[in-house]
Amino acid sequence: MFIDNNRWYSDPFECREGFWNDVDQHMLRYGAPYFTPAVIDHASGSYVYTEDGRKILDFTSGQMSATLGHAHPAIVKTVQETYPRLDHLFSAMLSRPVVNLTRRLTDAATAASAKDVDGPAEPLDHAVLLTTGSEVNDAALRLAKAVTGKFEVVSFNRSWHGLTSAAAGATYSSARKVGVPGVPGQIAIPTPYEYRPDFTDADGNLDWSRQLDYGFAMVDAQSVGSLAACIVEPIVSGGGILVPPPGYFKALRDKCHERGMLLIFDEAQTSMGRVGSWFGFERDGVTPDIVTVSKTLGAGLPLAAMITTASIERRAHDAGFVFYTSHVNDPVVAAVGYTVMDVIERDDLFGNVERRGAQLRDGLRRIMDGHEIVGDARGRGLLQGIEIVEDKASKMRSEHLADLITQECFKRGLHMNIVCLPGMGGVFRIAPPLTVSPDEIDLGLSILDESIGVVERSR
Numbered sequence: 417m418f419i420d421n422n423r424w425y426s427d428p429f430e431c432r433e434g435f436w437n438d439v440d441q442h443m444l445r446y447g448a449p450y451f452t453p454a455v456i457d458h459a460s461g462s463y464v465y466t467e468d469g470r471k472i473l474d475f476t477s478g479q480m481s482a483t484l485g486h487a488h489p490a491i492v493k494t495v496q497e498t499y500p501r502l503d504h505l506f507s508a509m510l511s512r513p514v515v516n517l518t519r520r521l522t523d524a525a526t527a528a529s530a531k532d533v534d535g536p537a538e539p540l541d542h543a544v545l546l547t548t549g550s551e552v553n554d555a556a557l558r559l560a561k562a563v564t565g566k567f568e569v570v571s572f573n574r575s576w577h578g579l580t581s582a583a584a585g586a587t588y589s590s591a592r593k594v595g596v597p598g599v600p601g602q603i604a605i606p607t608p609y610e611y612r613p614d615f616t617d618a619d620g621n622l623d624w625s626r627q628l629d630y631g632f633a634m635v636d637a638q639s640v641g642s643l644a645a646c647i648v649e650p651i652v653s654g655g656g657i658l659v660p661p662p663g664y665f666k667a668l669r670d671k672c673h674e675r676g677m678l679l680i681f682d683e684a685q686t687s688m689g690r691v692g693s694w695f696g697f698e699r700d701g702v703t704p705d706i707v708t709v710s711k712t713l714g715a716g717l718p719l720a721a722m723i724t725t726a727s728i729e730r731r732a733h734d735a736g737f738v739f740y741t742s743h744v745n746d747p748v749v750a751a752v753g754y755t756v757m758d759v760i761e762r763d764d765l766f767g768n769v770e771r772r773g774a775q776l777r778d779g780l781r782r783i784m785d786g787h788e789i790v791g792d793a794r795g796r797g798l799l800q801g802i803e804i805v806e807d808k809a810s811k812m813r814s815e816h817l818a819d820l821i822t823q824e825c826f827k828r829g830l831h832m833n834i835v836c837l838p839g840m841g842g843v844f845r846i847a848p849p850l851t852v853s854p855d856e857i858d859l860g861l862s863i864l865d866e867s868i869g870v871v872e873r874s875r
């Protein structure tokens with residue numbers, strides 16, 4: 417395997433003819449620093465299969481989305497049954513799959529909001545179905561601006577909320593230096609990062625309370641008096657699998673509400689069972705004003721939802737809120753979302769996430785203890801990560817070593833992903849399907865362990 421023109425190839429001739437030549441000649445480069453060195457032929461369960469006959473364990477569920485594994489029979493059946501009857505409709509027409517999923521999603525969100533730390537919150541009982549994570553975050557920010565009549569948006573300095581306009585405005589971890597004016601009114605606060613604390617207590621641990629106070633002192637200093645919303649992930653995934661400590665989100669929500677801002681949770685990666693519950697915010701019992709779900713809802717198909725309360729929905733409508741798109745409330749993907757929720761319940765995938773998550777956590781901790789270049793292991797449920805460093809003492813990040821480990825894993829049949837945009841650091845995001853088996857977790861861990869060993873010894 418070698419790298420040419422910033423890409424890996426398994427065969428030196430492959431890059432000059434055929435498939436890879438077409439890639440060179442015709443494909444617009446969209447930010448992936450390199451392509452996976454294989455032509456993917458098909459995908460099934462926890463594996464993808466290459467054209468040259470290799471079977472690769474997919475430890476990222478595609479782009480963190482194929483949560484039931486690839487081509488789950490129930491999803492295939494739903495598409496086959498729905499598409500011939502109800503493919504796509506005029507955006508003001510409604511169909512049963514859309515209303516059924518909306519009711520089921522809002523029932524789950526309402527049940528979660530009833531368990532709020534401050535007593536039952538106003539139910540999250542209104543939703544609209546959209547397509548991608550970026551789009552639904554744009555919708556949520558637009559909704560917050562309509563309701564508050566204000567425009568400033570706060571988010572973490574290691575955030576990734578997408579690449580459409582408002583979502584990109586609230587994204588700081590990467591893809592920001594495009595050299596043109598962004599959306600006005602964006603303010604960043606520091607991300608709680610326990611492995612690399614910037615505000616410390618007497619024991620050297622992260623003092624998140626002081627960090628949050630500092631963040632909001634900076635918000636107050638920069639605001640022009642038009643604070644609309646704060647958008648954050650319950651687990652900052654693209655920023656390096658950072659899990660804010662218990663208590664953090666309650667304090668964050670208080671800061672937002674004191675200022676008349678809405679709190680938006682972006683649950684692209686943490687909802688629909690990924691961390692063992694419908695929503696990631698359930699761990700903290702902190703109900704947001706708006707929650708967005710995407711990737712995991714469609715289990716690989718483009719489906720997203722924005723969920724909020726009746727009073728916010730009413731205020732937005734009265735303020736003239738519009739988010740009328742070609743694929744709003746489309747039936748085929750709505751039917752798929754309903755099946756996703758069915759399968760999660762029917763197959764007790766929350767339980768599987770708890771068991772396989774514990775197995776994965778134990779394995780990653782063993783790997784961390786056994787290797788000098790693994791500095792930290794963290795995460796929740798089946799969204800976990802390890803941080804690759806030059807050595808444990810210096811904690812110096814090493815994207816280079818992480819790249820080499822990715823290549824060694826791939827050679828051995830494991831697809832791993834470092835947060836792979838430049839500047840995002842050497843953190844592996846590990847997010848196998850919720851359906852993953854004990855043997856598949858063991859296989860992934862053993863390939864990862866062996867690959868780290870090979871890279872460590874070759875330094």
Ligand SMILES: Cc1ncc(COP(=O)(O)O)c(C=O)c1O
Nearest residue numbers: 548549550551576577578682684
């Ligand atoms: C937390 C989060 N929000 C939003 C997005 C953007 O979603 P999409 O790529 O579907 O537009 C992503 C994508 O990685 C994400 O991780």
